[in-house]
Amino acid sequence: QQQVKQSPQSLIVQKGGISIINCAYENTAFDYFPWYQQFPGKGPALLIAIRPDVSEKKEGRFTISFNKSAKQFSLHIMDSQPGDSATYFCAATYSGNTPLVFGKGTRLSVIA
């Protein structure tokens, strides 16, 4: 019940295309859903996050779509660029001091 399932495991997108990564969770108590971007040899960087009171959040080229009834959320990267090539992790947690539950990650490659 604590799992967050992330797909796909890897993704190749043409430059300028849309990258879509999906996550699903079981625990309905989760109320904070961040996405992290990680480059090799670096720590994860908070990219964008959403709470279940909204269905979509957009920051620049990054959009989170959230479906509370389906217990799913996804990251959309518009106009994908080679610099977006990284590993993306979705996560979920409760408000408070509880640790994040991470998905297994998606390795995104944006090719020119």
Next chain:
Amino acid sequence: GAVVSQHPSWVICKSGTSVKIECRSLDFQATTMFWYRQFPKQSLMLMATSNEGSKATYEQGVEKDKFLINHASLTLSTLTVTSAHPEDSSFYICSAINRLAGGYNEQFFGPGTRLTVL
């Protein structure tokens, strides 16, 4: 966003020695920090929760006597790998909770420490 630093960024040590890794929240106070371990091409594995002024809470399977955690101040948590062995070689990452207005929290990660035990 809030900044979390780690020191050192990489360390190489001989088997049997101890290594201390520092995690600092630079522009906010963090009563709670987390320590993760990450193997190549894998997700982050939570090792322990570090609470300021109290004992750390370790995840199942993590040896508390081997991975000593001290959270002595609101901006500093340390992880000491005691009697390190080659199998302890990994990428260690800390994170800190930044409390936002409205009771919400955001978690920010340090840049990680690459430990290699020879």
